Amino acid sequence: MNPVAVSRGDSPVILAFPHTGTELDAETAAALNAEGKTLRDTDWHIHRLYADLLPGVTTVRALFHRYVIDANRDPSGDSLYPGMNTTGLCPTITFDDVAIYEVGREPDAAEIARRLETWHAVYHRQLSAEIERVREKHGVAILYDCHSIRSHIPFLFEGKLPDFNIGTNNGATCAPALETAVADICARADNLTSVLNGRFKGGWTTRHYGRPEEGVHAIQMELAQCTHLASEELPFDYDPEKAAGLRVHLKTILETLHELALSGALAR
16 A cells, blocks of 8 residues: 655645545554544545645645554654643544554554554655755745644643644744735634634644745644534535635635745745
8 A cells, every 4th residue: 555645746835634544554454443443533635625726736645544653743752742632643542532442452662663664754755855856946845734623622622623723833834924924814714713823833744844944834734624524523524615615715825825935035
């Protein structure tokens, strides 16, 4: 099974999709319990949501499910949010704190090491290669990390999550002009809410690759799933009407990032 799908383009913008994959290797599939096999915490339909919004954009998509290994977690296993509830590099629970493995079949250290090399490392080698290719072409690369999550998950956060959740690790991962542009577009979106560096400040991908001083800018967008799904529960169907309204704003975001990169405003 190919762990990653890459589509190369000539834009300075790269879209990363670490959590839309639904494929399981045989070992993981056999060990998951009934809850785990629902794949509940997938970023459902996010690659469809962003499809064809920006001509020439490069996409890098993990095809494996995050329950195999989470491509947006630190390979060391260190928590991105110390002291806060979260899930690990190889999750053993859902975002609702429910076990996903048959008792006694959780991955041990050797299994985690196997998954790191087979899945996580392959995804990041290909993502790194695309970032470098794009930066060599344009002198700058913008990595836009695409995510979604259910709008109500008490285990992770209180209340209802805003619709747009922008993460730049408190401004460290991209130029201020990029952060401001995205935040302003989201703030102006009618009937949608937004927050900058709220509960989600950017995962390992954003924090690892975002080096604006070296010409690589990274920003994470975590969308509440109520903005584009018919329901945030099984079967997590895509809602074309909702999605169409959201895609207008996402298109504006990507076009703005593309134009800023080409303008020379982000030159080192």
